[in-house]
Amino acid sequence: MGGIVIRVRSFGKREIRSIELPKRVMVADLLKRLDLNPQTVVARVNGKIVVERERLADGDLAELIPIVTGG
Amino acid sequence: MLKCSFCGRRAVYDRKYAGVMLCDRCMIESVERRFRRAIAEHGMISPGERVAVGVSGGKDSVAAMHMLAEYCRHHRCELVAITVDEGIKGYRDRSVPIAVENARALGLEHRIVSFEDAFGDTLDRIVKLAKSKEPEVNPCTYCGVMRRSLLNRAARELGADKLATAHNLDDEVQAIMLNYVRADLARLHRLGPAYEPREGFVPRVKPLREIPEKEVALYALLKRLRVHLAVCPYARGMHAEIRDFLNGLEANHPNSKFMVLRMFERLKPKLAEAVPRFEPRRCSSCGEPTSTRICKSCELLEGLGLKPIPANRAAEK
Numbered sequence: 001m002g003g004i005v006i007r008v009r010s011f012g013k014r015e016i017r018s019i020e021l022p023k024r025v026m027v028a029d030l031l032k033r034l035d036l037n038p039q040t041v042v043a044r045v046n047g048k049i050v051v052e053r054e055r056l057a058d059g060d061l062a063e064l065i066p067i068v069t070g071g
Numbered sequence: 072m073l074k075c076s077f078c079g080r081r082a083v084y085d086r087k088y089a090g091v092m093l094c095d096r097c098m099i100e101s102v103e104r105r106f107r108r109a110i111a112e113h114g115m116i117s118p119g120e121r122v123a124v125g126v127s128g129g130k131d132s133v134a135a136m137h138m139l140a141e142y143c144r145h146h147r148c149e150l151v152a153i154t155v156d157e158g159i160k161g162y163r164d165r166s167v168p169i170a171v172e173n174a175r176a177l178g179l180e181h182r183i184v185s186f187e188d189a190f191g192d193t194l195d196r197i198v199k200l201a202k203s204k205e206p207e208v209n210p211c212t213y214c215g216v217m218r219r220s221l222l223n224r225a226a227r228e229l230g231a232d233k234l235a236t237a238h239n240l241d242d243e244v245q246a247i248m249l250n251y252v253r254a255d256l257a258r259l260h261r262l263g264p265a266y267e268p269r270e271g272f273v274p275r276v277k278p279l280r281e282i283p284e285k286e287v288a289l290y291a292l293l294k295r296l297r298v299h300l301a302v303c304p305y306a307r308g309m310h311a312e313i314r315d316f317l318n319g320l321e322a323n324h325p326n327s328k329f330m331v332l333r334m335f336e337r338l339k340p341k342l343a344e345a346v347p348r349f350e351p352r353r354c355s356s357c358g359e360p361t362s363t364r365i366c367k368s369c370e371l372l373e374g375l376g377l378k379p380i381p382a383n384r385a386a387e388k
Contacts, residue, residue, distance in 0.1 A: 067300070
């Protein structure tokens with residue numbers, strides 16, 4: 001109880017999914033929950049690029065941009 | 072709000088290996104400074120030279136092209152762009168228009184060369200044929216060899232003095248590790264920021280070599296460059312495993328990638344003694360420079376029963 005809900009959108013996709021997390025979580029915690037290495041992703045929260053240590057708030061929209069493209 | 076260690080503005084990047092946070096402006100300046108420092112430290116480009124840049128439309132090559140365009144404006148150099156269209160449906164056909172758009176916006180001469188024109192077939196068809204003979208074949212073996220050959224040929228035909236590629240720190244460290252795992256001493260020894268001049272080869276330079284992939288990506292995003300952000304459908308196998316391993320290592324132990332690079336740089340001068348000297352020859356099939364009777368591209372094509380590049384199409388310098 002008492003957690004927050006973050007809306008998450010993968011880069012270039014329209015669908016938004018909601019993820020419930022404990023209060024005072026950081027972007028890094030969200031990435032961990034999604035099994036994403038911070039080395040391979042840039043996080044944009046509410047339209048702004050943020051560092052992984054930035055805290056998330058209830059209702060935030062996080063967009064995760066994969067930057068390892070290969071080839 | 073987390074703040075930039077240098078100016079106090081809102082931070083966009085946590086550079087863990089250096090223990091600093093950077094805002095958008097300081098991040099862009101830092102990347103551009105490293106790019107210019109690499110060129111200066113390794114004498115990659117001299118004033119007045121004609122520089123070719125390989126540009127796929129991806130974040131690294133588009134960022135490199137924009138930085139090189141700025142650099143060349145200030146150093147009386149001429150920049151030309153080369154795009155290799157390997158023929159990867161759903162991937163390269165989407166990135167080439169982005170390369171074209173960026174080159175046009177910068178007012179650059181731009182040459183697009185394709186596997187189909189140079190080798191008679193697209194990579195998709197070459198891979199299909201190769202897989203019918205050997206199901207476990209790695210498409211990167213064909214793509215890497217043939218793309219390098221075609222880039223060099225195009226740069227030579229364009230009269231370039233240097234060929235800049237957008238290899239970043241991650242690419243370089245992955246290549247070092249891959250050559251270790253494959254015990255390929257000759258290729259390991261050849262790696263470096265700038266390749267020594269060899270007959271028939273346009274010297275290659277890598278101005279992004281000391282910039283981590285994530286920082287190049289952030290640069291492209293912060294500068295709002297139009298780039299193609301998609302994963303190559305063929306990117307798997309050992310190379311991808313090494314990439315994931317290094318990213319895991321860096322996440323838990325910041326600075327690991329730079330340490331691998333620095334250790335390699337200390338070892339490199341000693342490797343020269345163990346590597347046989349390169350005897351320049353011409354491929355008997357296509358005329359491209361090689362150290363063996365036929366070049367690797369022709370060897371791969373012949374192995375598939377395909378016709379290698381006609382000799383008269385290989386331009387002489």
